Amino acid sequence: MNEAVIRERGYQAYTGPTQPSVRRVLAFHTARTLLARKGVRRSITLACVPALIVGVIAFVAQKAGAGDDAGRVANLLTRPWGTFFPALIIALIAAGGTLAEDRRAGALSFYFARPVVATDYVLGRLTGTAVVVALASVGPPLAVALLHIVQADAQSVMRALVSFATIAVLGTALSVLLAAYALLGGALAGSRGGAQGFLALAVLVPWVAAGVMANLVDGPWISLLSLPHIIESIAHALIVKQAGLGSIFASLSEQSEPTLPPAWMAAIALVVLAAATGAALYQRIDKLAHAGGDA
Amino acid sequence: MSAIARLTKVTRLYDRTIALRDVTLELGTGTTGLLGPNGAGKSTLLRLLVGLMRPTSGEVLVGDRAPFDEPAVLRRIGYCPEHEHAYEGLSAVRFVQLMTELHGYSASDAEQRARTRLEAVGLADAMTRPLGTFSKGMRQRAKLAQALAHDPDLLVLDEPLTGCDPVSRARVLDVLRAEAKRGAAIVMSSHVLSEIEALTSRIVVLHRGEVLAEGDVHGIRALIDRHPHQVRVVSNGSRRLAERLSTVDHVISLKMPDAHTLVVETRRPDDLYDAVPLLAAELDVEIDSLSSPDDNMAAVFRYLTSEQGVTV
Numbered sequence: 001m002n003e004a005v006i007r008e009r010g011y012q013a014y015t016g017p018t019q020p021s022v023r024r025v026l027a028f029h030t031a032r033t034l035l036a037r038k039g040v041r042r043s044i045t046l047a048c049v050p051a052l053i054v055g056v057i058a059f060v061a062q063k064a065g066a067g068d069d070a071g072r073v074a075n076l077l078t079r080p081w082g083t084f085f086p087a088l089i090i091a092l093i094a095a096g097g098t099l100a101e102d103r104r105a106g107a108l109s110f111y112f113a114r115p116v117v118a119t120d121y122v123l124g125r126l127t128g129t130a131v132v133v134a135l136a137s138v139g140p141p142l143a144v145a146l147l148h149i150v151q152a153d154a155q156s157v158m159r160a161l162v163s164f165a166t167i168a169v170l171g172t173a174l175s176v177l178l179a180a181y182a183l184l185g186g187a188l189a190g191s192r193g194g195a196q197g198f199l200a201l202a203v204l205v206p207w208v209a210a211g212v213m214a215n216l217v218d219g220p221w222i223s224l225l226s227l228p229h230i231i232e233s234i235a236h237a238l239i240v241k242q243a244g245l246g247s248i249f250a251s252l253s254e255q256s257e258p259t260l261p262p263a264w265m266a267a268i269a270l271v272v273l274a275a276a277t278g279a280a281l282y283q284r285i286d287k288l289a290h291a292g293g294d295a
Numbered sequence: 296m297s298a299i300a301r302l303t304k305v306t307r308l309y310d311r312t313i314a315l316r317d318v319t320l321e322l323g324t325g326t327t328g329l330l331g332p333n334g335a336g337k338s339t340l341l342r343l344l345v346g347l348m349r350p351t352s353g354e355v356l357v358g359d360r361a362p363f364d365e366p367a368v369l370r371r372i373g374y375c376p377e378h379e380h381a382y383e384g385l386s387a388v389r390f391v392q393l394m395t396e397l398h399g400y401s402a403s404d405a406e407q408r409a410r411t412r413l414e415a416v417g418l419a420d421a422m423t424r425p426l427g428t429f430s431k432g433m434r435q436r437a438k439l440a441q442a443l444a445h446d447p448d449l450l451v452l453d454e455p456l457t458g459c460d461p462v463s464r465a466r467v468l469d470v471l472r473a474e475a476k477r478g479a480a481i482v483m484s485s486h487v488l489s490e491i492e493a494l495t496s497r498i499v500v501l502h503r504g505e506v507l508a509e510g511d512v513h514g515i516r517a518l519i520d521r522h523p524h525q526v527r528v529v530s531n532g533s534r535r536l537a538e539r540l541s542t543v544d545h546v547i548s549l550k551m552p553d554a555h556t557l558v559v560e561t562r563r564p565d566d567l568y569d570a571v572p573l574l575a576a577e578l579d580v581e582i583d584s585l586s587s588p589d590d591n592m593a594a595v596f597r598y599l600t601s602e603q604g605v606t607v
Binding site for chain 2: 021025026029033104105109110111113114115116117206291
């Protein structure tokens with residue numbers, strides 16, 4: 001019988017690396033995998049087109065002394081003609097290819113038998129996905145907002161800076177939420193189609209429904225379910241009305257846009273959506289992590 | 296043997312199904328084979344060891360800590376799961392590198408380790424190919440490489456030789472022997488006994504979620520002495536030997552599968568080994584070989600499980 005020669009060494013304290021950057025590694029892997037897909041790269045390119053058009057219009061308008069139109073830049077984030085649609089396509093690709101792929105490939109048992117806990121996994125995957133979504137969602141509008149800052153005179157520079165910061169913050173929030181929806185779809189469904197179906201149900205259907213129903217029902221309440229409408233409402237208050245954060249509180253007593261929810265309500269809805277999605281995602285991943293790796 | 300892992304009265308339920316029942320076990324350094332038919336609870340036991348699940352009751356310790364949700368323990372473990380799925384589009388070297396980076400190694404260190412391990416398991420020429428193009432055996436070896444790349448103290452391998460051809464099987468066994476020499480504790484499951492037999496004689500036999508037996512294969516053999524041992528005698532006088540052996544009290548049965556072979560079932564094999572050469576000399580019979588087909592794990596496993604209706 002072939003028997004291995006065993007060197008008895010008993011229990012030894014672990015002496016290997018003790019600070020694994022698990023989240024960074026997972027985020028980098030996620031972003032790299034997504035960027036390797038043609039659909040993702042094409043979507044990012046597609047997102048640059050409306051930004052380019054808006055940028056050119058803004059540039060010409062500014063040169064012609066017609067003033068800037070910060071509202072249009074904000075709309076780039078959320079309108080169907082803007083960057084939202086390409087960002088949603090990336091989220092759909094991510095929904096089918098990130099967590100759903102991990103489950104299909106049995107990769108969860110590789111991850112969770114390592115020094116990777118559910119929080120690391122969620123944050124790493126979420127960060128990587130959100131960064132790639134943001135490349136399409138918030139990158140091009142930020143470039144246009146930057147152009148505004150460069151072109152702004154002393155009087156309008158503050159307005160341009162507020163616009164830039166608002167787009168950065170809201171665009172990031174939008175990207176993170178889209179990424180979270182994508183991951184949650186994979187966590188709940190486990191199959192590519194199921195994950196993408198969940199994302200469509202959570203984002204696309206309310207978006208379309210809000211657009212259609214807002215003109216049919218009395219009031220914009222239906223749009224509280226729609227992520228783009230929520231973002232647009234807050235952006236409108238911060239950029240177009242230019243009242244800073246106070247505009248959100250001012251919206252408590254103001255008449256809102258006919259198709260948009262009041263900004264204060266939109267802000268609450270955004271926080272509730274983010275918290276609920278984050279909690280659901282963590283719970284689900286934690287359950288999958290401890291299901292023996294075969295979930 | 297010092298224990299690197301301990302299971303104390305561990306029970307694990309899946310809904311109403313009992314996967315493991317009141318298992319108490321010590322796993323030491325060196326190599327331990329986990330044997331049992333499909334559904335015996337091997338994979339569940341291994342998943343408990345690598346912290347992929349928590350016992351329903353009882354305690355699992357690796358070193359002195361529970362592995363469940365405990366990164367400090369999990370850093371010391373290398374795990375090769377049973378399933379053959381993989382990231383179809385990822386190259387083998389990138390896959391192993393990624394898994395190694397999760398242990399805290401820099402990208403360049405992890406890549407170097409990945410290449411070294413993939414070469415060791417015989418995938419040097421294929422390491423840049425997507426895993427989706429790999430055969431089952433190649434995937435198994437890639438999975439083994441990711442389990443080894445961070446030099447774990449405890450290697451937990453769930454059916455690591457499944458799908459391997461004879462050449463790659465030999466390669467994998469060599470790698471595992473080298474790991475054992477390095478000092479790693481290895482726990483390897485299989486339902487193919489020759490795979491375990493090629494690596495170690497220390498076995499744990501699981502059946503229907505319970506430890507049926509544990510220890511050295513010979514020790515286990517002694518535990519089941521109520522079962523007959525078989526001794527195969529190849530000679531030029533099988534019939535004459537059979538006539539004389541039929542009068543020996545500890546001989547239970549005699550079979551002659553062919554003209555030169557006599558298979559003797561006995562309750563006292565040592566006495567039989569002493570008696571056969573003497574008889575052969577007395578009868579002027581030339582013995583070509585005297586062997587015990589029973590004295591291997593397959594027979595032990597078959598004996599241990601056959602009473603409970605398991606077909607091996």
